[in-house]
Amino acid sequence: MSLVFSQLINGLQSGSIYALIAIGYSMVYGIILLLNFAHGDIIMVGAYVAWLVVVNLSLPPALAIALAIIACTLLGVVIEKVAYSPLRKAPRLSLLITAIGISFLLENLAQLKFGAGAKNVPALITGPALDIGGQHIGFTAVLTIIVSVVAMIGLTFLIRKTKMGKAMRAVSEDMGTAQLMGINVNSTISFTFAVGSALAGIGSVLYSCAYPQAAPTMGSMLGLKAFVAAVLGGIGSIPGAMIGGFAIGIAEAIVSAIGLSVWKDGVVFAILIIVLIFKPTGIMGKKINEKV
Amino acid sequence: MLKVNDINVFYGSIHAIKGVSFEVNKGEIVTLIGANGAGKSTILNTVSGLLKSKTGSITFIDKTISNIVPHKIVAAGLAQVPEGRRVFLGMTVEENLEMGAFTRKANEISEDMDSVYVRFPRLKERRKQIAGTLSGGEQQMLAMGRALMSKPELLMLDEPSMGLAPILVEQIFDIIKELNAAGTTILLVEQNAQMALSIADRGYVLETGKIVTSAKASDLLNNDAVKKAYLGG
Numbered sequence: 317m318s319l320v321f322s323q324l325i326n327g328l329q330s331g332s333i334y335a336l337i338a339i340g341y342s343m344v345y346g347i348i349l350l351l352n353f354a355h356g357d358i359i360m361v362g363a364y365v366a367w368l369v370v371v372n373l374s375l376p377p378a379l380a381i382a383l384a385i386i387a388c389t390l391l392g393v394v395i396e397k398v399a400y401s402p403l404r405k406a407p408r409l410s411l412l413i414t415a416i417g418i419s420f421l422l423e424n425l426a427q428l429k430f431g432a433g434a435k436n437v438p439a440l441i442t443g444p445a446l447d448i449g450g451q452h453i454g455f456t457a458v459l460t461i462i463v464s465v466v467a468m469i470g471l472t473f474l475i476r477k478t479k480m481g482k483a484m485r486a487v488s489e490d491m492g493t494a495q496l497m498g499i500n501v502n503s504t505i506s507f508t509f510a511v512g513s514a515l516a517g518i519g520s521v522l523y524s525c526a527y528p529q530a531a532p533t534m535g536s537m538l539g540l541k542a543f544v545a546a547v548l549g550g551i552g553s554i555p556g557a558m559i560g561g562f563a564i565g566i567a568e569a570i571v572s573a574i575g576l577s578v579w580k581d582g583v584v585f586a587i588l589i590i591v592l593i594f595k596p597t598g599i600m601g602k603k604i605n606e607k608v
Numbered sequence: 609m610l611k612v613n614d615i616n617v618f619y620g621s622i623h624a625i626k627g628v629s630f631e632v633n634k635g636e637i638v639t640l641i642g643a644n645g646a647g648k649s650t651i652l653n654t655v656s657g658l659l660k661s662k663t664g665s666i667t668f669i670d671k672t673i674s675n676i677v678p679h680k681i682v683a684a685g686l687a688q689v690p691e692g693r694r695v696f697l698g699m700t701v702e703e704n705l706e707m708g709a710f711t712r713k714a715n716e717i718s719e720d721m722d723s724v725y726v727r728f729p730r731l732k733e734r735r736k737q738i739a740g741t742l743s744g745g746e747q748q749m750l751a752m753g754r755a756l757m758s759k760p761e762l763l764m765l766d767e768p769s770m771g772l773a774p775i776l777v778e779q780i781f782d783i784i785k786e787l788n789a790a791g792t793t794i795l796l797v798e799q800n801a802q803m804a805l806s807i808a809d810r811g812y813v814l815e816t817g818k819i820v821t822s823a824k825a826s827d828l829l830n831n832d833a834v835k836k837a838y839l840g841g
Contacts, residue, residue, distance in 0.1 A: 479710070479714060482703055482707060483707070483710065485696070485698065485699060486696050486699065486707050489696050489699070490694055492658055492690070492694075493694040493696070494707070495656075495657075495682075496656055496678065496682065496687070496694075496755075497682065497708055497710045497711075498678075498679045498682030498710045498711035499707070499710050500677075500679045501679075
């Protein structure tokens, strides 16, 4: 019983990080139909920023957290402006290849600057283990889950109720008509990248609580799993990305719990294959009718 | 009020609009008529800034708008109701109207929303409903109400009669007349030439990207070129 419980918490902890990252994939896909494969690497940059601030500059962890999130946000916006916005009218394949190129660029720049080895990120957040019904749960696990859920509620409010959020929905539904409403499409897209990347920044900080390391390629597996979560939930759907993230996290935990932890990654990609074969639109995704 | 001077628009290598010039004066209803594929929507989208002309200029209330971005053109007072209505199907009626008022401050729009609801009572009944659940006629009303939310000086309507039952078409055209009487200048693009000319002051006949005739609407109603443009012979 206690094993099942602790694995469930583990699953929810990693699942909420996947969900935060998956939301960024889905938001960007929803608005410009791009699978932004550089999204995972933003997390890596966040982890290095935290490491730099705490270890190299010896500044307090709170500052590291803030700077990591700010750096991720700015990086996402800059990538969109520099790499994707010039391709607004280009075929989608060009955009996809560019995203993969940016991913390699970020990974290799990190390797060039910091070396291929992992850097240890000291604990950014610490606290006492919690005791719930006789079960011990790590502080960071609880914090991760709570912070993620709060971020998702905030995001839902932003998208449902604010003017900018409604503009994002309008642009993602019909970019041409959104322009006819007087919506500035470029700034709406920038805003979408900023929000998605800020969530990735939060994910980055939470991830480094669980795995306190920064390495050049750490973002690629994390990004891929979050991508699977986004596809499972229905790419383009934000509630879908949340559900998909938790589902992937829990699936991994179940596999580990039954003693097959070497299959942890394999299961995630098996889910991807199954979804793509049987329900490519995912759990919450809409069927897209191609215009003739 | 709107002066389009010698625009040439290309889709890749296809020369869609060939040296088109026309103007709309304040208070008028002007119609651009022509068969399917003549370039009517292309012209409206060029005026709205979604497409760019290679040559010439477009001025609106003494301001050149041919080189500014679409959202600034809307803010300048020029709104378009696009072909096929293009309401945001996943958003509620009220949210669609809010999007129409995007260029304005949130606290200034409630009065205008009320007046849209007075003009289109059906929209008020359905204001919390998702636009995708509305009928075609209701969506056309929503598209028009949405464009009115920007308080346009000039309203451009692209095929408002498309796909609607005759009784609804008449209702929509009555509303266009009312809007005009209330002070909004109208540029109306239509395949239904008869209907369009019956409410317009002046008309331009478009044939494969060129204006072939322009005259008072009442004269065009009996013109051979108009019949030719529609009957294809």
